[in-house]
Amino acid sequence: MSVVNDTQAAASTGTETFEPKILAFACHWCTYSGADLAGLNRMSYPANVRVLRVPCSGRVNPQYILTALNKGVDGVLVCGCHPGDCHYVSGNYYAKRRLMAFRRMLQYTGLEPERFQVRWISGSEAGKFRDTVTSVVEQVRELGPYKPDPALAALIDSSVDASNPVLPEGGEA
Amino acid sequence: MTAIQESIQKRAAELLESGEVTQVIAWTNGRFTNQTSPLFIQNAADAGKIVFNEYCVNTLAKYVLNEKIAGKVGVCVRGCEARGINRMIADNQLKREEVYLLGIPCEGMKDRETGEALDKCLTCTHKNPVVYDELLGAEVTDTVSEEIDKVRFAQIEAIEGMSREERLEYFNNVFNSCIRCYACREVCPVCTCRECFVDQLRAGWQGKQNNLNENRFYNLIRVFHIGDRCVECGECARACPMGLPLMELNRKWIRDLDELFAAGEEGLSDELDNTLGRYKTDDIEEFM
Numbered sequence: 001m002s003v004v005n006d007t008q009a010a011a012s013t014g015t016e017t018f019e020p021k022i023l024a025f026a027c028h029w030c031t032y033s034g035a036d037l038a039g040l041n042r043m044s045y046p047a048n049v050r051v052l053r054v055p056c057s058g059r060v061n062p063q064y065i066l067t068a069l070n071k072g073v074d075g076v077l078v079c080g081c082h083p084g085d086c087h088y089v090s091g092n093y094y095a096k097r098r099l100m101a102f103r104r105m106l107q108y109t110g111l112e113p114e115r116f117q118v119r120w121i122s123g124s125e126a127g128k129f130r131d132t133v134t135s136v137v138e139q140v141r142e143l144g145p146y147k148p149d150p151a152l153a154a155l156i157d158s159s160v161d162a163s164n165p166v167l168p169e170g171g172e173a
Numbered sequence: 174m175t176a177i178q179e180s181i182q183k184r185a186a187e188l189l190e191s192g193e194v195t196q197v198i199a200w201t202n203g204r205f206t207n208q209t210s211p212l213f214i215q216n217a218a219d220a221g222k223i224v225f226n227e228y229c230v231n232t233l234a235k236y237v238l239n240e241k242i243a244g245k246v247g248v249c250v251r252g253c254e255a256r257g258i259n260r261m262i263a264d265n266q267l268k269r270e271e272v273y274l275l276g277i278p279c280e281g282m283k284d285r286e287t288g289e290a291l292d293k294c295l296t297c298t299h300k301n302p303v304v305y306d307e308l309l310g311a312e313v314t315d316t317v318s319e320e321i322d323k324v325r326f327a328q329i330e331a332i333e334g335m336s337r338e339e340r341l342e343y344f345n346n347v348f349n350s351c352i353r354c355y356a357c358r359e360v361c362p363v364c365t366c367r368e369c370f371v372d373q374l375r376a377g378w379q380g381k382q383n384n385l386n387e388n389r390f391y392n393l394i395r396v397f398h399i400g401d402r403c404v405e406c407g408e409c410a411r412a413c414p415m416g417l418p419l420m421e422l423n424r425k426w427i428r429d430l431d432e433l434f435a436a437g438e439e440g441l442s443d444e445l446d447n448t449l450g451r452y453k454t455d456d457i458e459e460f461m
Contacts, residue, residue, distance in 0.1 A: 062397050063370070063378055063390075070386045084454065093452035097434060100459065101449070102397060104429050105422075108333065109393065110341025118460040149385040 020074035020140040022049040024133065025064070027057045029087040031079035033123035038130050045130040046137040049077070056080065057118075058091030062102045065116060070148055075115045075140035077132070082120040092120070114139040115146060177277055178225040180309040181249060184275055186220035188247050194273050195244030198236050200229040207285045211236060225249075227283045230291060232406045234258050234362040241271045248272055251279035253293070253406035255302035256440030257362030260404050263445045266365045276305025278313045293407025293420070296325045303441050325405075329424050348388040350415045357409035357419055363399040370394065392422060400426030401448040404440035433457055 026032040032053045038045065054060055057080025065076050078099060086092040099118050107113050119132050185197040200223065201212035207228045213236070214220065233248055234257030240246050250258060258274065261267040278301045281294035298321055301312045315321075332340060355371065358364045371379040371391060378394075380387045400423065409419040430436035434456065436448040 063394055066390050066393060067378070070390060083456075083458065090452060093454065093456065094449070096456060096458075096460065097452055098449050100433060100457075101400065101426060101429050105393060105396070105400075105425060107337075108340065108425050109344040109389070109422075110337055112337065120460055148389070151385065 018141060018144055020048050020137060021072065022075045022077060022137055022140060023068045023073045024049050024051045024077040024079060025054050025057070025060045026051050027080040028053050028055050030081035030085065030123050031121045031129065034121045034125050034129045037123065038126035041126050043126060043130045045133045048137045049133045056086065056088050056091035057095040058088065060095060062098065069115070069146060074146045075136055077136050078118045079121045082122055085122060112143055114143060174226055177310045178223065181225055181275060182220045182223045184307070184309065185214065185223060185247060186217040188273060189214070189217040189220070193245065194247035196240055197247040198233050198240065199223040199249045200225060200231065213240065225277070228285055230282050230411060232257060232408045234261065234406070235360055237272055238266055238365065241267065246272050247275060249277055250274045250302045250305055251277050252297060252299035252302055253404070255304045256299065256404035257406055259304055259443045260362055260402060260440045261365060262443035264365055269443065274302065274305040276302040276308040278308070278310050280313055291411065293411055296321060296405070296407070298405070298438065326424060326428055328418070328421050329428060332421065345385060347417050348392055349385055350417060351388040351392060352415060353383055353388060353391055354414060356412040356414060358395060360408040360412045361399060362404060362406065363402045396422040396426060399423070401430055401436065402439055403427060
């Protein structure tokens with residue numbers, strides 16, 4: 001909790017070091033349990049990471065990754081079971097092919113490779129979860145904030161999400 | 174060319190006359206010199222309007238989807254159209270018996286304004302249709318695959334050779350120029366979703382604004398959706414009113430998938446075998 005407060009305080013004064021926001025997609029059956037185990041073992045890792053539980057790494061649509069980056073996340077980490085251990089038998093094999101190619105595409109169009117990473121972390125690998133998260137946060141902190149659209153960022157306050165307004169339920173906007 | 178044009182006219186008239194097809198899709202003269210546009214005829218009497226010359230730039234494959242409702246469609250297929258038809262059959266958009274394919278060997282088409290060979294034809298790997306019911310004209314020889322691969326991937330390699338900042342700037346310029354008219358989606362024989370992700374307003378994947386963020390999102394997701402199925406007809410880049418090099422995105426996927434998973438070329442058969450829709454347990458590993 002104190003880390004969050006420190007981050008907010010730093011942001012308001014604008015004098016402290018940059019704290020990246022990392023979104024981690026964690027598969028329910030392996031990585032999420034691994035993260036849980038890290039907590040049970042009282043391991044400490046940077047509070048910059050937001051863990052989002054998904055049923056399977058195969059559930060992670062590349063649209064999620066781009067949307068996250070567009071909406072102000074500085075780096076994305078996708079974690080799943082080791083190949084062969086998928087609860088749904090084959091989800092992570094599909095994810096592997098898809099994300100390998102998508103990662104190359106993002107780098108081809110100019111994204112730093114550190115901003116989008118994929119790791120297989122099993123339910124018992126609490127230490128690997130901690131190490132991975134720590135290294136991703138450190139790498140992205142080095143890179144600085146992600147600015148997907150320099151012109152747009154200057155135009156509007158970055159805290160306002162004007163790029164994608166949410167439609168009200170029950171009617172067209 | 175003239176001989177082929179005459180045989181298309183003759184066969185189109187015969188097919189319509191006999192009732193074997195209800196409609197024939199071909200090309201006709203456009204409003205300007207050296208311009209052609211797609212032609213849809215229902216009567217044998219109209220067969221004389223059919224034109225085939227070196228300016229038939231439109232790939233006709235996608236039109237079949239809208240036209241097949243009325244009955245069996247006769248359609249002229251060159252290499253690019255034939256692969257598109259195969260792809261649509263594999264994607265369950267079309268049945269083989271719903272089309273009658275008039276195969277045409279093609280030496281490549283020319284740009285109306287410059288008179289030079291079209292970009293998409295310079296990188297063509299299959300000049301003869303890979304599937305047809307009858308072939309009108311003698312088969313032409315394809316360029317040797319090693320030679321054509323050099324041309325196909327020359328631009329990709331040039332971009333990969335740039336630094337990250339240069340690539341970012343290059344593609345930011347491309348995406349900034351995009352007006353998101355979705356012409357690339359409309360002409361693509363692979364983009365056959367009834368409801369495209371950009372039209373799902375409630376889900377809100379694609380914002381309506383035209384800015385770099387949204388344009389990048391659209392272009393990268395478009396190419397993700399079609400990357401493992403692209404038949405390289407090059408229609409997206411040809412149809413783009415802003416002249417964006419969209420095939421540079423498609424070919425990046427094609428080459429990566431080929432290098433990583435030995436994907437090979439798409440559209441050569443009508444079997445469903447998407448590279449991203451299957452897997453091997455011994456796939457290359459880089460996420461450990």
